[in-house]
Amino acid sequence: MTTIYDVAVIGLGAMGSAALAYLAGRGAKVIGIEAKYPAHALGSSHGDSRLIRLGYFEDPSYVPLLQRAYENWRSLETRLGADILTVTGVLQIGMPDSKIVSGTLKSSALHGLPHLVLDQKSMAERFPAFRLDEGEIGVFDPQGGYIRPEAAIMGYLKLAAADGAVMHFGERVTAVEPSDDGVTILSNEGRYHARKIVVATGAWIAELVPELRGMANPIRQVVAWYQPSDGFVAQPERMPCFLRDEGAEGSYFGFPVIGTDGVKIGRHAHFREAIDPDLENPPVNDADRALLDGFARKRLPSAASVRMKSTTCRYTMLPSEDFLIDAIPHQKNVVICSACSGHGFKFTSVVGEILADLALDGGTSLPVDVFKFERHVS
Ligand SMILES: Cc1cc2nc3c(=O)[nH]c(=O)nc-3n(C[C@H](O)[C@H](O)[C@H](O)COP(=O)(O)OP(=O)(O)OC[C@H]3O[C@@H](n4cnc5c(N)ncnc54)[C@H](O)[C@@H]3O)c2cc1C
CATH class of the missing domain: 3.30.9.10 (D-Amino Acid Oxidase, subunit A, domain 2)
Incomplete structure (x- = not known):
């Protein structure tokens, strides 16, 4: 019988590992698929250290999210x-x-x-x-x-595993096919079905999300x-x-x-x-x-x-140098996360929570208006 996951997370770098841990922690049946290996040095999340700060010069609207990020890191x-x-x-x-x-x-x-x-x-x-x-x-x-970025990613993956998440490493997702009641995920190893997917593939995001070509x-x-x-x-x-x-x-x-x-x-x-x-x-x-x-x-x-x-x-x-975290318009089963622009890591602990909220509840009480799709598309 075909397994139908509640959520599949594609890309288990910073944002994907945190999302997987939050989803599994909430009891969802989840699978994470990562093209490389845990906490690798070929994406955006290696190099021993990432800054975190509270008086955010980029925009004061980030501060409440940072306060939540601090709580979640602790x-x-x-x-x-x-x-x-x-x-x-x-x-x-x-x-x-x-x-x-x-x-x-x-x-x-x-x-x-x-x-x-x-x-x-x-x-x-x-x-x-x-x-x-x-x-x-x-x-x-x-x-x-x-x-410590590598320790954070490993930590989230360990928690996800402890809460029952399935994880596949060294497997690359090649296409995603959304329909009204879920998404089919194709990889170089197989085919999976999930009600929702979270795409958190960092520098590769535009390959699976054509809406982001030329933008991310x-x-x-x-x-x-x-x-x-x-x-x-x-x-x-x-x-x-x-x-x-x-x-x-x-x-x-x-x-x-x-x-x-x-x-x-x-x-x-x-x-x-x-x-x-x-x-x-x-x-x-x-x-x-x-x-x-x-x-x-x-x-x-x-x-x-x-x-x-x-x-x-x-x-x-992204052109705004902010983040994009939202479901794709007209494809509500596909939640995408492009949270870099060179300053995303500190938010990983709150982005994981937001992604779990969006995938499981279709919305979040955290202040995310600044990350919505419409804001990035003129
Ligand atoms: C040098 C440097 C310094 C930085 N300094 C800071 C800082 O001081 N403070 C700060 O807050 N932020 C900082 N950032 C930004 C921060 O590191 C990023 O926002 C964050 O790492 C992005 O995480 P991510 O999950 O989007 O990407 P990644 O962690 O790269 O994860 C994406 C994952 O998706 C996988 N993947 C890709 N395609 C597929 C596929 N088709 N199938 C399966 N898996 C796939 C990749 O292998 C990868 O593991 C810095 C970034 C860099 C590079």
Whole structure:
């Protein structure tokens, strides 16, 4: 007899693994299908660390979702007995009228979030790793920090398994065929049936969701790790995670020394270089290294002195640089999730809950208007 699943989740990276855990936790009969293997390094969710912060400069409307994300990360840690989210504080540095600094201040004021404004002198005293230009300031978000992405994904998969989810790894979904009463899923291994599906295939999403072709665009991202020349200036106690607004040069993000790895640095969206998700990322090249080394020398001279390693990753950018989490119009059995634009990971713990709500209840009480399909299609 053919099994009919309540929900099939396609892609078990960040968003898919969380969705599977929430669905299985609610007692649904679920299957997850992943083309590669758990917490692999070929998508968007590897590299040891992802920033989380509360005074969201992008838009104050994200703050309630972040508050829920924090609660959900803590509950994941409790269930696993593991450290997933570490609070170091996050500094947002730039000119007072820059997008990152002014946006952080706006979100913090609107939501009454604790924060500290530090001028150049106070920054030098408290956080000596950072070099500021005349007039620049730092806004310290004491609740910010970093999440361990691989541990989070493995954790959600373990919970999903414990709650009875079926999981297939190394199996690629090749097509989905929605009908009025469900969806048929075709893969290189077989054929499945589910009442609803969640498509969370990251950089590959447009391959299964033609509505997103030309809209969800994968680009190449590069990050590098550096050892400090002053061994203790880059420990989390003296160097929090950071975002830095460089005006026309874009923005950079970074992490203090975590474990034995050095300081990690990247420029948001790097060179905005389009990639074919089915091909291997072009390896790190001289231009990539020159960009990140130049930033390290200028802005973190004693904290990021010697480059140790570098790697590539991929962002999936939507034109708005927000997320799209919704059922496809006229195909209510297909819920899609494109939650990257370079800043999605911190929301994984709440996106999993939203996806489970949308798939099982057809809606959610969480504030998701900003993620709706109509908003992204003109
Ligand atoms: C370098 C870098 C730094 C970042 N920094 C931050 C940060 O500091 N803070 C933050 O909040 N966010 C950050 N982000 C963004 C964040 O990591 C992403 O939003 C998040 O990882 C996206 O998760 P995802 O589930 O959409 O994609 P993924 O985790 O890549 O999952 C998609 C999965 O789908 C699978 N798949 C694809 N096609 C198929 C198919 N046909 N059949 C079956 N499976 C399939 C893939 O193998 C993959 O496992 C960063 C991203 C990068 C790359």
